[in-house]
Structure formats: C-alpha cells, structure tokens
C-alpha cells in the first residue's frame with residue numbers, strides 16, 4: 130500500500146525543528162504566541178513544552194511594570210547554559226519589551242539572535258532564515274501592512290474549547306502611567322469579516338468559548354457591511370454562529386461602554402455575565418492626573434447601568450496604588466469606590482514608573498507608603514472575592530470543562546462568571562458545558578457537582 134499524504138506529512142513532522150515559547154503579560158500576548166507558533170510552523174517548527182529540546186526559544190515579553198521587564202534579562206541568563214550546550218539553538222525576544230528595548234537587548238544579551246515587536250511577527254519566517262544563516266535580526270517597526278493578513282492560516286487541528294481572538298491592536302488613550310500605546314502602537318480594529326471568519330474557524334476546530342481581545346476592546350470599530358461596526362454589533366453577529374456558546378471580551382475602558390454594549394449584557398444570552406472594567410483609582414484628582422478622562426462617579430454610573438441590564442454581573446477591575454501625588458485621602462477614595470462596587474475579582478499593583486511615560490517625570494510616593502496601601506487594598510479585595518464566592522455556594526451555574534484537574538478523576542472548568550470550578554464526575558468531559566451546583570468555595574476556585 131502506498132502511504133497516504135497524511136502519513137508522509139507525519140514522518141516529515143518527526144524531523145521538525147522544535148519551538149519553545151514562554152509567554153509573559155496579558156492575554157494579547159497569549160494570542161500572539163499562538164500566532165507566532167503558526168508563523169514558524171510554516172518554516173517547519175512544531176511547538177515543544179520543554180526548552181532543553183528546542184531549536185528555537187522565544188520569550189514573548191511584557192513591559193507594563195519594571196518587574197515584568199526585568200524578568201526577560203533574568204530568563205535570558207538562565208538560558209545561557211542551553212545555548213552553550215547547543216550552539217545551533219536560536220534565542221529570540223518578542224513582545225512589548227522587544228518593542229521598547231530592542232537595541233538594548235541586543236547590546237546587553239549577546240546570546241539573543243532575534244528581536245521582534247508585537248506588530249511584525251508575521252515576518253518571523255524571513256527572520257528565522259536570517260538567523261539560521263548566522264545573522265542577528267531586529268524588527269520593531271510599526272509596518273503599514275496588517276500582520277494578520279500576512280500570517281499563515283493555522284493547522285486544522287482541534288483545539289482547546291476556550292480561545293482568545295484579538296480584534297483590536299494598540300491603544301490611543303495614553304494614560305499617564307502606561308507603556309502600551311508605545312509598545313503596541315496606534316489603536317486599529319480588524320475588519321468584521323476577518324474576525325467572523327476566524328471565529329467560525331475556531332468553532333469548527335472545537336472551540337465553544339471565545340474571548341475577544343483588545344486593550345480598549347469596547348472601542349472596537351471594525352469596517353464591515355454598512356460602515357463601522359461597534360463591539361456590541363460584532364458580538365450579536367458572533368452569537369449567531371452555531372456551536373459558539375459563550376462570548377467574553379477584555380479589556381474595556383469605562384468611557385467606551387456604549388448603550389448597545391450595556392444592553393447586550395441583558396439581552397444576549399451568549400454574552401457571559403462577567404466584565405473586567407478597570408478604574409485604577411477612586412480619586413477624581415488622581416484619575417485626572419492619570420489622564421483617564423472620567424470621574425469616579427461616572428465609572429459608578431456605568432456600573433449601575435450594567436447592573437440594571439444584568440443584575441448578577443460579576444465585575445473585576447485593575448487598581449494602581451501609589452501613583453505620583455496620591456495622598457492618604459486619595460487612597461481612601463479608592464477604598465470607598467471598591468466598597469461601593471464589590472468586585473468578584475481584581476488585580477492591584479503598586480505604581481511602577483515606566484521610562485518615556487508622562488508620569489515617570491513626577492515625584493514618586495515613598496515605597497513603604499505605597500506598599501502599605503497595596504496591602505490594605507488587597508486585603509479588602511480578597512475579602513470581597515471570598516464573600517462573593519461564598520455566595521455562589523448552593524447556586525447552579527453553567528461550567529465549560531477545559532482540562533483534567535490535579536486530583537485523579539477531577540475536571541476543571543470555568544463558570545459563566547469565570548470562576549474556576551472543580552468537579553469530580555466521570556460524566557464531565559473536556560469541551561462540554563454542564564449545569565453544576567456549587568457545593569464549596571476555596572481560595573481561588575469553587576467545587577461543584579453536576580446537577581441532575
């Protein structure tokens with residue numbers, strides 16, 4: 130019997146070069162890492178999860194806070210022995226640190242062969258050829274062409290049931306503390322038909338939950354039939370895709386929460402009742418200094434309208450403490466806002482001065498003061514998370530099972546409210562959505578039983 134084309138492809142795949150990608154930072158980087166793997170797939174690479182087997186290692190990096198950026202250099206230090214053991218190993222730095230510090234990385238870390246920014250990774254195949262030929266390659270342009278149009282289509286393989294889909298790149302908001310507008314460039318929305326095509330493709334490959342991504346995803350305004358489409362219109366159209374059961378989006382800016390998007394939380398059943406809506410501070414003085422362009426009252430009003438549309442909406446937020454000029458009263462205003470909202474989940478950070486941003490020029494709050502505020506804020510947020518989780522006990526939620534849990538026979542999934550839920554039941558299968566009754570709340574997850 131002659132081997133069929135699939136067999137031949139498989140024997141070719143066993144000789145494939147191995148690619149290891151380590152991803153830092155936000156969900157947009159997670160999405161980009163998948164697309165980089167696809168781009169290099171066309172050059173004969175398959176992904177491995179062990180760096181010591183790799184022919185190429187890519188670090189997809191984050192520049193948002195000083196600690197995030199420092200991780201790159203310490204990780205590069207750890208890779209040195211691998212490179213000495215295997216001189217053919219190629220090492221690349223991608224993502225937001227690559228964009229911000231490309232030339233410096235090349236100077237400081239001679240073991241790096243390749244630096245590629247978030248908007249040029251569709252050029253990876255050509256860069257890979259260059260580094261294989263012994264060159265060092267840097268590409269941190271903001272090119273005219275759209276990287277998404279130049280990326281190869283991924284393999285048709287089935288994939289995990291929950292997927293990210295980037296619908297918007299960059300950011301035009303220029304909050305005074307933030308590097309994203311510099312590392313990711315101007316805000317651009319992908320055209321509607323491309324997004325829908327990618328969504329359908331994901332669903333055909335077994336995906337039933339899609340999270341739409343952008344740094345200001347609710348400002349989405351993609352070109353489509355009859356002019357620009359809002360995010361709400363895109364979500365309503367996606368909801369018509371058979372087999373797509375759950376839609377989420379992140380991250381949103383309070384100022385771009387339009388009427389239709391608020392209404393969709395009430396009338397679009399596939400839109401999940403969880404919303405990440407960062408506010409950063411509860412003090413109007415600090416919000417102004419941060420260039421957030423809204424007041425605490427305006428933020429609270431948006432939340433009130435969202436909750437009127439969807440009373441059980443679970444909210445999450447981001448907070449920065451110790452922003453330059455923050456007084457004890459400003460911080461108390463943040464605590465008061467948190468008490469008023471009650472967050473189901475939250476991320477809070479000590480302000481980190483980022484080179485090139487306007488706030489970096491201003492005098493810092495002393496570190497011990499900022500640390501103390503962070504501790505107090507996190508105590509309050511943890512208490513809220515615990516209380517809201519405890520309120521889930523006895524309730525029935527829908528859970529999408531994503532992977533086996535750590536204990537034998539256990540499955541882990543996500544509730545509609547994005548809680549991690551553990552279930553020990555042989556009926557629970559990856560990719561399945563089941564009604565689950567919550568029986569227990571732990572620190573960062575819930576335990577449930579499949580409802581009869």
Ligand code: SAH
Nearest residue numbers: 306307344380407447448449478479480481
């Ligand atoms: N686009 C999103 C957030 C992107 S960055 C938004 O507008 O909210 C994710 C979070 O990191 C931010 O919400 C903020 O809380 C935090 N962050 C950003 N820059 C920071 C800095 N310089 N120091 C500390 N935290 C920062």
Ligand code: SF4
Nearest residue numbers: 300302303304307309
């Ligand atoms: Fe950064 Fe502000 Fe843009 Fe969010 S909206 S990415 S915080 S500049």
Ligand code: F3S
Nearest residue numbers: 154155191192193225
């Ligand atoms: Fe970090 Fe870049 Fe995301 S700086 S948070 S990886 S957009």
